[in-house]
Amino acid sequence: NAGVTQTPKxxxxxxxxxxxxxxxxxxxxxYMYWYRQDPGMGLRLIHYSVGEGTTAKGEVPDxxxxxxxxxxxxxxxxxxxxxxxxxxxxxxxxxxxxGGYEQYFGPGTRLTVT
Amino acid sequence: xxxxxxxxxxxSVFKGAPVELKCNYSYSGxxxxxxxxxxxxxxxxxxxxxxxxxxxxxxxxxLNKGETSFHLKKPFAQExxxxxxxxxxxxxxTYKYIFGTGTRLKVLA
Numbered sequence: 191n192a193g194v195t196q197t198p199k200x201x202x203x204x205x206x207x208x209x210x211x212x213x214x215x216x217x218x219x220x221y222m223y224w225y226r227q228d229p230g231m232g233l234r235l236i237h238y239s240v241g242e243g244t245t246a247k248g249e250v251p252d253x254x255x256x257x258x259x260x261x262x263x264x265x266x267x268x269x270x271x272x273x274x275x276x277x278x279x280x281x282x283x284x285x286x287x288x289g290g291y292e293q294y295f296g297p298g299t300r301l302t303v304t
Numbered sequence: 305x306x307x308x309x310x311x312x313x314x315x316s317v318f319k320g321a322p323v324e325l326k327c328n329y330s331y332s333g334x335x336x337x338x339x340x341x342x343x344x345x346x347x348x349x350x351x352x353x354x355x356x357x358x359x360x361x362x363x364x365x366x367l368n369k370g371e372t373s374f375h376l377k378k379p380f381a382q383e384x385x386x387x388x389x390x391x392x393x394x395x396x397x398t399y400k401y402i403f404g405t406g407t408r409l410k411v412l413a
Contacts, residue, residue, distance in 0.1 A: 194347075221399050223400075223401075225403075230313065230405060231405060232390060232403045232404055232405035233348075233390065233401075233403040233406075234403075238399060238400060240399050280347075280348065282348075291394070292350045292353070293340075293350070293401060295347045295349070296347060297347050298347065
């Protein structure tokens, strides 16, 4: 099993450009999440999905859109990138289990917006 | 609102010394608490969860509902414990995690 994979690993964008980050998981998990990690801010939830075709806003959704057309994929889009979106983006997936549900993380995407 | 607080951004200890990484939470119901760890150049991974009451890599954490705390402890730190540690909370019936801001642990030789 590859677990959770993210594409790309690194990207540099200019202000106003758009891009899509792809997250894929092969564990048949129902839930998927996008976080951003910033120094001193920890992990903040951007959007999440509780199943194919469903998405919901997290803590910091502005400037991002998501789609989950297939159970195994969760896409994060930036329509018009801003320097404030410079961050490391992590995708995670989980499946409901006893005692909560462990989140499995991808390796991260380091995005710089100039 | 639910919140997880990790008061220390950086904790430096010498090898062999005891370690305690603090985590406090605010939630009126019954939370589920976790510790995640991120070693250098690696992805975040689950270290332990309160409900399993297990010891992983020598680390333990006890949920104290009276003090709303879930501190992570290890009696003798090792250099390979150096990493970023995140405390996280979920609640029954939700699908979201609330993460703390993280504590970087540095174990000095």
